[in-house]
Amino acid sequence: MKRPAPLRLLWQQHRPTVVISALAVVVALVFAARFAVHAVYWHQTQGGHPPLEPWMTVRFVSHAWEVPPDQVLDALHIPDTQRRQTLEDIAHAQNRPVGALISDLTATLGATK
Numbered sequence: 001m002k003r004p005a006p007l008r009l010l011w012q013q014h015r016p017t018v019v020i021s022a023l024a025v026v027v028a029l030v031f032a033a034r035f036a037v038h039a040v041y042w043h044q045t046q047g048g049h050p051p052l053e054p055w056m057t058v059r060f061v062s063h064a065w066e067v068p069p070d071q072v073l074d075a076l077h078i079p080d081t082q083r084r085q086t087l088e089d090i091a092h093a094q095n096r097p098v099g100a101l102i103s104d105l106t107a108t109l110g111a112t113k
Contacts, residue, residue: 049109052102054088061087065109075108076101 010018049065057077062069073080076090084094090103 052087052106054091054098054102055086057086058083059091061105061109067109072105072109075105 004012046049052061056064057071058069058078062072065072069083070080073083077094078085078090082090082093087101087105088098094101
């Protein structure tokens with residue numbers, strides 16, 4: 001008499017356990033993949049400051065570049081009341097291109113570090 005395969009025997013006699021175990025393995029693999037993606041991302045950004053983007057606010061720039069918000073305000077030549085505006089809004093208020101404002105701010109912040 002031929003003996004049944006072990007997996008077939010498990011599937012026939014313990015189907016709910018096999019299904020739950022398979023789902024647990026899939027969930028564990030998803031979390032492991034997420035961890036790996038986040039680890040690679042944070043490893044890449046560890047070496048420097050993120051590039052400035054038009055959507056960033058003064059507070060976000062000061063936090064990301066680890067400088068006081070007043071230093072960013074002084075570099076942009078704006079009052080404290082405009083602290084919540086994005087770099088794009090500040091550039092439009094100053095009638096200058098966003099790229100020029102970002103490059104000037106990057107140079108100023110880079111020189112102070």
